[in-house]
Amino acid sequence: MVELQFDQVVTEHYAMLYRFAxxxxxxxxxxxxxTQQTFYLWATKGGQLRDAAKLKSWLCTTLYREFLGExxxxxxxxxxxISLVEDELPAVESEVVAQMDAALVMAALLEVDEIQRAPLxxxxxxxxxxxxxxxxxxxxxxxxMSRLARGKQQxxxxxxxxxxxxx
Amino acid sequence: xxxxxxxxxxxxxxxxxxxxxDPLVAEALALVQRDAELRAWFAAEQAAxxxxxxxxxxxxxxxxxxxxxxxxxxxxxxxxxxxxxxxxAMAACLALLGVIAALWFNRTPSALPGTFAAYRAxxxxxxxxxxxxxxATDRLPEVRAWLLQQHPLVxxxxxxxxxxFPSIGCRTVEWQGQRLALLCFMAEGQVVHVFVxxxxxxxxxxxxxxxxxxxVGPQTTASWTSDDNLYLVVTQADEALLRKIL
Numbered sequence: 001m002v003e004l005q006f007d008q009v010v011t012e013h014y015a016m017l018y019r020f021a022x023x024x025x026x027x028x029x030x031x032x033x034x035t036q037q038t039f040y041l042w043a044t045k046g047g048q049l050r051d052a053a054k055l056k057s058w059l060c061t062t063l064y065r066e067f068l069g070e071x072x073x074x075x076x077x078x079x080x081x082i083s084l085v086e087d088e089l090p091a092v093e094s095e096v097v098a099q100m101d102a103a104l105v106m107a108a109l110l111e112v113d114e115i116q117r118a119p120l121x122x123x124x125x126x127x128x129x130x131x132x133x134x135x136x137x138x139x140x141x142x143x144x145m146s147r148l149a150r151g152k153q154q155x156x157x158x159x160x161x162x163x164x165x166x167x
Numbered sequence: 168x169x170x171x172x173x174x175x176x177x178x179x180x181x182x183x184x185x186x187x188x189d190p191l192v193a194e195a196l197a198l199v200q201r202d203a204e205l206r207a208w209f210a211a212e213q214a215a216x217x218x219x220x221x222x223x224x225x226x227x228x229x230x231x232x233x234x235x236x237x238x239x240x241x242x243x244x245x246x247x248x249x250x251x252x253x254x255x256a257m258a259a260c261l262a263l264l265g266v267i268a269a270l271w272f273n274r275t276p277s278a279l280p281g282t283f284a285a286y287r288a289x290x291x292x293x294x295x296x297x298x299x300x301x302x303a304t305d306r307l308p309e310v311r312a313w314l315l316q317q318h319p320l321v322x323x324x325x326x327x328x329x330x331x332f333p334s335i336g337c338r339t340v341e342w343q344g345q346r347l348a349l350l351c352f353m354a355e356g357q358v359v360h361v362f363v364x365x366x367x368x369x370x371x372x373x374x375x376x377x378x379x380x381x382x383v384g385p386q387t388t389a390s391w392t393s394d395d396n397l398y399l400v401v402t403q404a405d406e407a408l409l410r411k412i413l
Contacts (some may be wrong), residue, residue, distance in 0.1 A: 005355060006356035007333070007353050007356050010237055010240065015232070022171075028229065030241065036243060037243070039236065040243040040244060043240065043244055060397070093215070094215045095218075096219075097218035097219055098218045102222045102223070102226045105223055106223055109223060121223075123217055124220040125224055126392070128181075131271055144179065145175050145179045149174075149178045152178060152216075156215070159219070
């Protein structure tokens with residue numbers, strides 16, 4: 001049984017969950033709603049969680065399931081075979097990114113296709129491994145890799161465009 | 168593994184080096200050591216990933232986000248705790264009929280309007296739903312600033328034990344022509360509401376400076392006076408929690 005206090009769990013994980021929710025919904029109000037619903041589910045069902053170390057994954061997985069349930073988009077998340085990823089990632093200078101406003105980079109992430117935003121957010125903001133992302137999103141490892149590769153490609157294209165517009 | 172396959176694997180490799188021991192990544196990294204072009208690509212890839220991750224982690228959050236998350240979640244939990252299952256609802260209906268009958272045959276005068284007992288009953292009733300707040304913040308100084316602005320007569324002096332918990336927010340409440348302040352806190356996973364009203368509002372109140380505890384329906388209350396104010400704390404938690412924080 002997890003012996004964590006509700007308030008402690010909220011304080012430690014609200015920012016992470018909100019950012020993940022924002023990357024999925026792109027709407028502040030919807031993200032807040034998803035975040036609250038996830039904590040609500042933890043408060044009512046979190047007792048089933050036996051390993052406290054898995055709390056973060058549990059919260060991410062629950063939020064993602066709620067998102068899918070609300071949007072009823074599950075059928076719109078086709079699995080992409082790894083062999084389909086052919087294009088190389090466009091080069092984005094890390095110095096260019098370093099000079100950009102953080103909010104602008106976040107805005108770029110929110111413009112990435114929905115299907116790729118979730119793994120990208122878990123990868124960049126949550127420092128999740130591809131194995132953990134596969135577990136949270138409930139998709140095969142190859143699918144995670146292809147979504148990460150495609151997502152990065154798209155994100156860097158958008159970042160480049162935003163950086164160009166900014167200068 | 169060829170170069171293209173290695174790039175797919177390496178693209179999923181976190182820039183903090185945490186995946187180095189993963190067998191698939193280790194295989195790709197071995198290829199990096201032997202392939203200068205792949206090595207240059209991977210270095211640029213990791214640098215870009217590191218820069219993007221740093222920026223995304225630094226993206227600002229809405230200022231009052233924590234307070235809004237807390238308040239919204241607590242409101243859902245409050246609503247849930249009041250939503251009975253069907254058998255419970257049926258049992259509650261039967262019990263209610265019994266209570267109505269008992270009250271009918273043993274009628275006693277309710278709290279007199281304008282008295283402290285009426286005030287306490289009304290405030291616990293008011294909190295049957297989580298109230299909409301005028302400002303939502305987890306920072307007590309902001310609550311104090313708001314209090315001074317909205318209620319210059321109410322210089323709230325909260326118990327020290329309560330000040331260490333994050334606030335949820337506050338609002339004004341109108342009660343029988345009186346304007347009082349409501350402050351909400353989150354203490355050990357429980358919402359605690361504090362009503363502050365000038366002591367002169369209740370000539371009948373014989374409250375001491377030590378808290379007096381009472382159960383009003385499902386709510387636990389504590390009340391006391393301090394300086395010119397009368398404090399009423401209301402929570403769903405038990406008396407033990409209130410004794411601990413007051």
